[in-house]
Amino acid sequence: MEKILIVDDSAVQAAQLKAILEDEYDVSVAQTAEDGLRRAGAEHFSLILLDVVMPDMDGFTLLKKLQEEIITQSIPVILITSLSDVEHEQHGLVLGAVDYITKPFNALIVKARVNTHIKLYRYRCQAERQSMTDQLTGIANRRKYERYSAAKWQEAARLQVPFSVCMFDIDHY
Numbered sequence: 001m002e003k004i005l006i007v008d009d010s011a012v013q014a015a016q017l018k019a020i021l022e023d024e025y026d027v028s029v030a031q032t033a034e035d036g037l038r039r040a041g042a043e044h045f046s047l048i049l050l051d052v053v054m055p056d057m058d059g060f061t062l063l064k065k066l067q068e069e070i071i072t073q074s075i076p077v078i079l080i081t082s083l084s085d086v087e088h089e090q091h092g093l094v095l096g097a098v099d100y101i102t103k104p105f106n107a108l109i110v111k112a113r114v115n116t117h118i119k120l121y122r123y124r125c126q127a128e129r130q131s132m133t134d135q136l137t138g139i140a141n142r143r144k145y146e147r148y149s150a151a152k153w154q155e156a157a158r159l160q161v162p163f164s165v166c167m168f169d170i171d172h173y
């Protein structure tokens with residue numbers, strides 16, 4: 001079952017969304033942007049539903065932070081808001097949100113949009129996996145090494161821990 005993270009300061013609103021989606025998905029809720037950011041980096045979510053208006057850190061700021069981290073930047077984010085004006089929608093999409101859902105929710109529309117973006121994410125992951133694996137041996141290729149080491153480097157810097165690399169030449173190639 002694909003995992004979805006809802007980041008919303010309103011427990012009522014999060015519960016509404018969860019009720020719409022929990023038949024088909026494994027849905028988690030974070031009530032603050034801080035918690036959302038932490039969980040997004042630690043668990044494997046296929047989609048994030050993100051409320052724009054929240055105290056402390058708002059949805060736009062969290063979206064930017066998610067985009068900056070290699071481990072979270074490919075997770076699709078759908079923004080949720082009652083602010084249906086064009087400017088907010090534009091701002092969110094420019095920042096990298098894949099879609100926009102406005103309150104009050106229509107269950108069928110929420111489901112349809114979520115299903116579409118989960119499907120697209122699945123295809124993208126599959127293509128990415130294929131592009132980072134050696135076809136003959138099934139072993140990770142150079143592209144995977146470059147991406148993975150950059151992500152680990154960033155993670156080590158964030159956690160302030162040492163970063164080491166070991167290289168083994170196994171075939172003198």
Ligand SMILES: [Mg+2]
Pocket residue numbers: 008009010051052053054
């Ligand atoms: Mg809110």
